[in-house]
Amino acid sequence: MNVFCIGLSHHTANVTTLEQFAGSTTAELILRESGCAEALLLTTCNRVEVYAVSGRRISTDQITHSLTGNVRSDPHGYASLFYRYEADNCVRHLFRVASGLDSMVVGESEILGQAKRAYELARTSGAVGPVLHRLFQRAFRAAKQVRTHTEISRGAVSVGSVAADLAQKIFGRLNDCTVLVLGAGETSERTARALISRGVTDLRVSNRSFDRADELARAVGGRVVPFEEWSAQCRDIDILITSTSSETPLLTPEKLAPMLRERLDRPLFIIDIAVPRDVDPTVNQLEGVYLYDIDSIRSVAEQSLALRRQQIAAAEAIIAEHVADFVEASSSRALQTSEDPPLGENSLRPSAL
């Protein structure tokens, strides 16, 4: 039995192209059309891949034919975008994919969940047999080990997640934190949502336009604070997200210092994503104030990515061990004459039918 992978990803295709293949077929359909013994379809926003097992040679065209079934434009035009991995290379590729090493943002953890869902979907439909079962279980183990033993997933890489990570490193649990969103822009909304996803419940919105503030407050489950009263809120709040279009700084050390005296043991985390900046940079020198503007947030994200990149070699070493171990186990299993038992009664695999 030969295991192979055919697909296209962000390395070979752009988002528009990938979108055309998303949802174009299913693992069962590939199984029926190509005559493979086992098949699994992994579809994410950055990749469409088919993992399959067959006793005979299956051509790339046979698989891409199933994948391009729903594609409106000329399917042959996409042929050059597909890659193919066989045997050990296929194993290594899957382990790298599951570990986030092949992702657009190295080390992102979403891919592991997506691979698990793809596996579950194919397993319940009976498209997965013993070979893909062992392969994917091993891939999940390898991915888990990579995440546990390296820093590949460490740190955040988007504005919202960087802000949420920093907030947690200052306050710990965010459930008791009060957040003020000043200026109802798109980035501040995303940042507010990232904080809500980490436990923030008390969220206030202030904007020059009351309607826009009200709209955002409703969207994120917060309450509106009149724009004239926002500065007084600095006595109570823990986190300030600001993104107004003001040409001059709204918050200066002179304005903030008297308020800080009333809250000496409570830190104040300010995320200034406005350009030009809403907060005077010297505010960061005040004790207990942690000011991050868009440049410093980007710098933190880059530091996280650099930290992740440093870990690639360590992650590759773990993957190499798993690949060698898996290939060796598969070889010794192939030498045995007994066949593997079927996974379920509803199996669609030709070998079990």
Add this chain to the structure above:
Amino acid sequence: VDRYLLILSTICFLAAVVHTAMELRGGVFRPRRFNFFAVALGFVFQTAFLSVRGHALGRCPLTNLFEVFIFLAWSVAAIYLLVGPAYRLSLMGAFTAPLVVLLQGFALIAPIDVRHPVKLPAGPWVEFHASVSLVAYGAFALACIAGIMYLVQERQLKTHQLHSIFYHLPPLTDLFAAITRLLWWGFALYTLGMVSGFFTGQPLPHLQIVAAIGVWLLYAAILQARHLRWLGPRRVAALCIIGFSAALTLLWGITFTAELNAMP
């Protein structure tokens, strides 16, 4: 035999230090069980040493500067083992181990393990006073370590330069809560130790009393300033480091004068 136990204990703590240093060098710093178990094993050997020495002396082993240092190192390790997991400060082990290695290493190398020709005064109050005071010093030492961790974390947040260690250090508010609790525990124990000193029935040198009251006043001032919100968390953390350094120097002075007074 007892010194071998102490050497084994020091090796355990040293292993934790080396492990941390290697992780830092590799750019990866994460709290692993290794540190906790190395400190725990080191603590077992420390306890065995104190037990053997105590049986040999027939009293609490606090008769010279060497034993005082080891007892202090034991207190630091004991409080870390109690406090570390409770406050999710597992990384504290990485900071505790170097302090213990320093204390025990100095005690082993320096010629301070001197047997006194005249038996030092003993009694339940003396031993209670000495041991409780040293456990209080252990709490102050841990507050100092938490203070260092706070300042490291705070510095990274202020400068926007986040290193691998940043992701493994506890949040600032948790660290400050630990500092405050350790200060209160240390202060309460130290007060108890100081008060019990007056019941020993032994004449105490004026210098020793002044030094002890000086340390007590220092920590009372830090706690009062904290209670009245005169000091921010960063200054409290810095004062914990300064306070413990001063207290350690005074402890040396107190033990030294006690040894001088015990001379015939």
